[in-house]
Amino acid sequence: MKQICTMMRVMRVIQEYTKMKNTASETCLSTTMMCIRGAREMEEELGAAKKQLEDLMLDQVEFFSYSLENVGNGINTAAGQIDLNIIDEILSEDSFDSDDAVFFRVAEEDPVPKPTEIGSSLAVLVSQNSALAMMRSKVSQLKRRYKMDGFDLDLTYITPRLIAMGFPAWGTEKYYRNPIDQVELFLESKHGGHYRIYNLCSERPEYDSPKRFQGKFKRFPFDDHNAPCPISLVIDFIRDATSFLEEDAKNVVVVHCKAGKGRTGVMVSCLLRSLDPIGIPDAKEALRVFGNARTYNGLGVTIPSQCRYVYYYDRIVRDFGGQLPPSRPIKLYQIIVDSSIKSCGQVDVYFTVEENGVMKIDSRHLFHGGLKRDPKGFFFLFEEEPTLQGDLRFTFHQRHRLFNEELFYFWINTSLCSNYERFSLKDRELDGRLSKGKDGDTFCKDLAVNVIFVD
The missing domain is CATH 2.60.40.1110 (Immunoglobulin-like)
Structure with missing residues (x-):
């Protein structure tokens, strides 16, 4: 966390330094001298920030050159461009304890601003592998990750045949979420062709290619931080997932939203309730099982309306035989x-x-x-x-x-x-x-x- 904040502060210094230089070339002599003095102070701050970053990373750092010429809101690294707006988003306070699953806050007294223009170049000390691993770990800090057989994924086996995971991402987003190539490799190596992915994201309905996962995916979308609307979406998902599991004892169901916690928890809890009515007799137990399996603190589904809809499905099972009740105006x-x-x-x-x-x-x-x-x-x-x-x-x-x-x-x-x-x-x-x-x-x-x- 500290490393990311420090890197963002370095970007802020570069931004201000560039602004000082540009201003100095366009104003009168007195203003120019003042801006030059300010730019020199910025250079000193930049050096201090670089030293702080080096101290934080200790002996894990390696040299990587960041080309910052005309990249707008991004940083070009050896591994591709990182969008600073995205980094700022995952560090934002609004993401705390939400379906975005970022369980930390940037201290209010030390905010990390969002750079808007960077026009210089700088060699920054950073370890690519350790920094990316740290970033992914922070984004899924309280969720259990799969760290075996060379994989490190925001992915959890709720049961041996039911997987919850974060969004399989590509492009710059793969730096702090699940890289889609790694997810595909994991599922193919562990389960062959015996899996089906359920994408719950209304904001991310498609993957980077329709050929991903050999086409073994379906969509049941609803909005982040909201209940599944319409509630028939839950019933349709349960029927499809149950049918797929019954086709072959090797089949596994993989469910994801953006973070694999809120929306995923709703659907997985309802599926648990349907698959094991004796071992999981009610909504409370279903939510508890998911929360304990998916997170270290047991806080799986936390949005009240999402929990309410799991209880609604429990009533559908108990009072209406799993069928949608008659509409009542x-x-x-x-x-x-x-x-x-x-x-x-x-x-x-x-x-x-x-x-x-x-x-x-x-x-x-x-x-x-x-x-x-x-x-x-x-x-x-x-x-x-x-x-x-x-x-x-x-x-x-x-x-x-x-x-x-x-x-x-x-x-x-x-x-x-x-x-x-x-x-x-x-x-x-x-x-x-x-x-x-x-x-x-x-x-x-x-x-x-x-x-x-x-x-």
């Missing part, structure tokens, strides 16, 4: 956001509802001056109750002067809600980072949402 009567408000000024909160992936309600068009607020929260009372059915995503936003901010969201299914009259969720059952009661958030930690329906 409901009418939305009232929404109560029950919480103390931190802000003393005007707080403009609104919500949206997506029905089966399509926007159905935007409260800004319904409550012009009609929104009720008291010190305990907000009340949305509908004069004409809208009818909803299927998979619903409720998203709550705060409207600022220049931008809108997503506060939290959650998913429910109208056919599988245990209580059709009042659906209540507390803070820990809501999705989204701003529901965690951090300083600066609109709501305090006593946040709860009550959705009241009528038939």
Whole structure:
């Protein structure tokens, strides 16, 4: 982690040094002298950063020349171009404890900026192999990796016939995710032609070639950090995976999303529940088995709505024989956001509802001056109750002067809600980072949402 941060700081110094030099050539004499002095200071900082990098890498470093001429947001290495935007993304705070599976943060007091233009060249001390291994390890820090027989992959056997893994990547992304060539080699060497890959990524629907994995892959996509929509996607996946496993005792199922934790955990937990109804009798046990097998801390599926949908599938198995229950339309009567408000000024909160992936309600068009607020929260009372059915995503936003901010969201299914009259969720059952009661958030930690329906 420290090595990556240091490398990024080196890039920042190069950026600022280049900016100083460019400015010096375009301005008046007095400004030029000031910029030259600044550039010299940058040179000293650059030398210190290089020394720090060398000290951190110790005796593991080797010489590699980074050609930084006109590469924009990338670094050209002997192994190809590394996109600095991607590195910055995997180091970002927003990736913490998410389906991106980056379980570390860059310290707030020592941020790593994103360089935008690099126009110099520099020989940087870095060990290619150790740096890439370190980067991949950081991206999957709390997930169990397969480190045997010459492989080092973000891949875990949940059972002998069920594999969860991170995205098989190519190009620059392979430097910190699973290299697709290595994944293909692993599956062919370990399982021959007896495997089928299930890609859950809506954002990455295709591989670099349709001939990858001999075409032995299928797609069941849904969005990162969200529940599977529609829920029939889970049932279709279970049927396909179960059928494939029953075809041959040698067959194995390989499931991945981007990080192989959140979305993958939903589908794998549901499959575990279906394959072993005696050993894994309920959703809680299925989630526990996946979490313990996939991670070192037992935290597999952590997004509340994703967990909720595993419980929904458990109910489908118990109460509906594994079949999709009949669709049940409901009418939305009232929404109560029950919480103390931190802000003393005007707080403009609104919500949206997506029905089966399509926007159905935007409260800004319904409550012009009609929104009720008291010190305990907000009340949305509908004069004409809208009818909803299927998979619903409720998203709550705060409207600022220049931008809108997503506060939290959650998913429910109208056919599988245990209580059709009042659906209540507390803070820990809501999705989204701003529901965690951090300083600066609109709501305090006593946040709860009550959705009241009528038939």
